[in-house]
Amino acid sequence: MALAGLENKELNLIIFGGKGGVGKTSCAIATALALSHNYKTLLISTDPAHSVSDCLEQQIGFKVTEINGTTNLSAIEVVADEALLVFINEHKKELKKLLDTSTNLDDDDVDEMLTLSIPGIDEVMSFKTIIDFIEKGEYDKYVVDTAPTGHALRLISSPKLLDEWIKVAARMRWKYRYMLTSFSGSYQQDDVDAFLFSLKKTVKRIENILRDNTKSEFIPVCIPEAMAINETGRLLADLAKSGIIAQQIIVNNVMSSDGCSFCKSRMAGQLPYLQQIHETFSTFNTVEIPVFPEEIKGLKALNKLKSFLFEKENSEPEKPKTILL
């Protein structure tokens, strides 16, 4: 089978996730390449290790960069610390006022507080960067490469975390509002309220996009090995808890040649795991990708992977029925 439905016009956001080293980055880039034939596409790496530059053999970094040798494809590697600095600088006035009116901190404490790292802030900032891009609407498709499983899940749950922070901030404000109303008899909404309100709207928008499978899709990447299969099962269950229902799975590194005794033995070793994948994930569109003799680096190799991901006739590696060792 091949990946299906990604060309649908309404589908904007495609996120790749899975265990470490299973081929997320390679598949995300190959998918972005495929989509860029018909759609203006932005590839976004949220993995702090940023292997997109290595894989594309082109330096990218935290700025939108056109990919050499393509016409409609750009990429960016999100640096969460930098995204946070941009956010703080953009909203310094409101953030300072929020802390100033809701705590007993003096000016220096407030400045120090704004430099403190907050748990989960990296994923929140990465996700906010993605949503900001989607809202600007300069591209038709946004393809996201994530770091191994835990990171993707934290990324997905970042709207919830942001929502919790907003609630805490709103409670802090409530006391201030109560005092002001008690002393002056009335309370006028100010720029901090407007800021919190706009953050809340961002959270809602993120949740709406993630839970709408016509607008976004999460594609787990797996390999035919026990740990990867178990991790994929847990990932799918955790995604479902967040209201995200995946529909297709990439099974990478499938042995497709039994030409030598090493290959025969690898193929035989993978067979029960492939059967397990087909049974466990029987309702999913599973897309099998053969293991290539070379690493996937540069446009030529990525285009080869692209053809296996998207062209039905290429994408079914021969499946051994019996293996003679």
Ligand SMILES: Nc1ncnc2c1ncn2[C@@H]1O[C@H](COP(=O)(O)OP(=O)(O)OP(=O)(O)O)[C@@H](O)[C@H]1O
């Ligand atoms: N089908 C394949 N055949 C051969 N090599 C592959 C295949 N898929 C991926 N690779 C190679 O395996 C390595 C890991 O792939 P990739 O970086 O895409 O995985 P990842 O899941 O993004 O890893 P990480 O969790 O570290 O981000 C790379 O060297 C890549 O070139």
Ligand SMILES: [Mg+2]
């Ligand atoms: Mg990667």
